[in-house]
Amino acid sequence: MQRNLKKIAMTVNGKAYTASVEPRMLLSDVIRDELGLTGTHVGCEHGICGACTVILDGRPVRSCLVFGVQADQSDVITVEGLADSNGELHPLQEAFWEKHGLQCGFCTPGVLMSACHFLQQNPNPSREEIREGISGNLCRCTGYQNIVDAVELAAETLNKNKSSDTESAKEQGVHSGRAVNV
């Protein structure tokens, strides 16, 4: 059937993509089915569970509540963009592994994206603040305690890295950072 297809262009995890999609196609479906980035999961399709959370132009969104066409010309970061290009894990990923912050792992990509943005906003959070920061992501396995532990640990690591980055940047006079700056 001849469908009304719209061409969209996005930068996802630093890489340029184009796709032709129906206007009704959800961003979550575009990311998963058109771009093949299946790390972003769909848990409810009505904007509650947070599993599909991605960073859209610097802000976390539930990609099941955004149409693909709305993300035209935008910058998207998904869980696949967290580790650096050499495959070195992001401190959050390391911390989730270390602290047993996941069981089935289905909600995890969404939690990681929310937590990542949260730590940018609040680099030194209390446990209560972490709980509030991830409260938009449902997890059915962990009971959250280890997730809070993991985010706490990641905050420490990120802060340590930041201070040593600043040190070395001072020494070398260059800016140091991740390929995907999240």
Added chain:
Amino acid sequence: MSIGMSVKRIEDPRLITGNGQYVGDIKLPEQCEAVIVRSPHAHANILRIDTEKARNLPDVLMVVTGEDLPKDLSPIPMRLAPNEALTKALQYPLAKGKVRYVGEPVVLIVASSRYTAEDAADLIEVIYKPLPPITDVQSAIHPDTAVLHPEIGSNDLFLIHSKRGSVEEQLKSCPYILEEDLYVQRHSGIPLETRGLLAFVDKKNRLTVFGPTKVVHFNHNILATLLKKEPKDIRFIETDVGGGFGPRGEFYPEDYLIPYAALQLGRPVKWIEDRLEHMKATNHSREQKHHVVVGFDESGRIHALKDEIFVDTGAFIRTHGVTVPVLTQGLLPGPYDIQALEFITHVVATNKTPTGTYRGPGRFEGTFVRERIIDMVAKKLNLDPTVVRERNLIKPEQMPYTNGISALGQVVEYDSGDYPFILDAARRAMDWDHFTERKMQAEQEGKLLGLGFAMFVEKSGLGPWEFCEVEMKENGELICKTGLADVGQGVKTALAQICADQLGIPYSKVTVIHGDTDTVEKGNGSFATRGTVVGGSAAWYASAALKKKLLEGAAAHYHIPREELDIQNQKIIQISNSIELGPLEDIVVKCKDQGIDLHEKYTFSIDHMSYPSGIHAAEIEIDSETGKVKIEKYYIAYDIGRAINPLLVRGQLVGGMAQGLGGALYEELRYDDTGQLITGSFMDYLIPSSMEVPEINIEIFENSPSPLNPLGVKGAGEGGTVAVAPAIANAITNALDKYPINITSLPIRPELIRDAIKKGPVRNEEEQT
């Protein structure tokens, strides 16, 4: 040594980088997608189904009604606790002539994409003639109510009657008798990933299905039977799974329909359940009404317990048969030594979603009932509820202890346990001795503080057997094939630790393979907290047999008797002087050179379950304006015999507690009078978020190893869930001991608490309800 170590999971690197592969992530060439049109009525005759408009929509490949399926198709059979009488209430994959619950599959549509298939679903016209819906057990068993399964002749489908001693006789001599009605609401596992399947047929007409889990081999056989194919012509492959908890992985109508469609079309067919259909299509659980009579003396010693239970089983009997009703009875006495017991359970059909197990099936319900009753007894006698518990506990010297009730084909026999120790640990951890002072202090500050306890006995390690096959590769890596399934619980890490411990290698050298019927010869799967106990024991013995072969090879090589050798840190060791003789890898090569097959299979069989035990305790504060419960301190002690990985055990307990908390305070699959599910989305079915789940203190005890398996382990998966509701309910009634409240029903809503506070304190004991 890797048993007992809190090592990081081998599952995680893929999952944290977005490289997991859940069934929805797989995409095959030419793949098309299915949707199911479901009944909007609780109870109705189907007069006509018009599929023409849907068929005529471009890119629609297939539209199937119940009339189109093979005439001799069998219904979906029972897997556990099967019973001949109940076969007349089994479900067929698509409704024929009549629908019996909202969400029952009526039409299957396959189209080129999910979007198109959903367009087509909108074009299906079904003419229904609604019938009066049956929405609760009381009206279901009323003689004037229509019978849902005429061949059985009654909505009271099945009766389970168990007795120990004579309750009637005991009650005659009891100075106190208490009678109470209690209710546990309908709720369920609700994993974050909904169900899904992807089936395709290859050129040789061999069918492959991605997406089965939990009981892969069993379901493989069911599908072969239903499709009238040879099992060898079907391959099941388990993918990553987004949470199990009981409902997921059972054989559902779609588990027939999707492979059927793939066979008909000759193209890969995918189906991913959406959340709204999950809420009404996937097994519900838990809904039970209890009428309890308990007889006791002035010391609080309970002599007789009678419970008449009505289980709302929903519209059909599904794969679990009467598992949940049977387990409810089996563990209802919990850790207490009660002389006379009588349990009568009615399994009742209603026009609601069919039911099955959910983490702690029967024990969540029974523990709520029993542990509330204990506190009611204590209140009646004005005794410390922990003292009443203490006076009724089974003593360690009574082990093994039989409570006389049968469950899952075996009489419940507690293998080991020190229940008084666990109670003491909880009293200490919660500073129970000083609680009254804390409570009075808080009261002066205008705060309502309460502390509640709930003890439990869990079951684990259900047989009859589990299979493991191990093979050592030339590079010293171990392949471990298990009949268990991975639903996210960390089974790969646990098995890797067990094999590694036995073989003296790092757990990271173990690759665990599961869930592929072409690769793993046989298996019973992951349910009933059996994985580590039964599958772990199989892995232990298979590895032991392999180790024996390796040491024989080493003995020949070093000319030292096998009995004097061991493997540690991938090295052959002479036990007497701890001398390292050489690397394990050398021996592996030698063995291969000598044609020794470093490959072992083991089937571990077990007749009896093992019974871990524990306690939950909650200290709460109540907001007297809103009735909101704030958990200030939460404690779980659990004796699981031996922890393979304490980090994972803690994860199970905290995660399990969150689910129990949902059942205690938030979650309910609620129906209105017309049989409509009114909590069918995450906006009204409230899964606890990080704001509701408190920090939890856990003590894992290894005081009572199971004598029934070589590792001494008891399962850890369900104990976090089962006692949350009574611990919190007892804490609330403790906080409100001056107010007219008696919690007998779940979930405990803030309005119940607020109303009690609004009514104000009652003057004396007698006025309290």
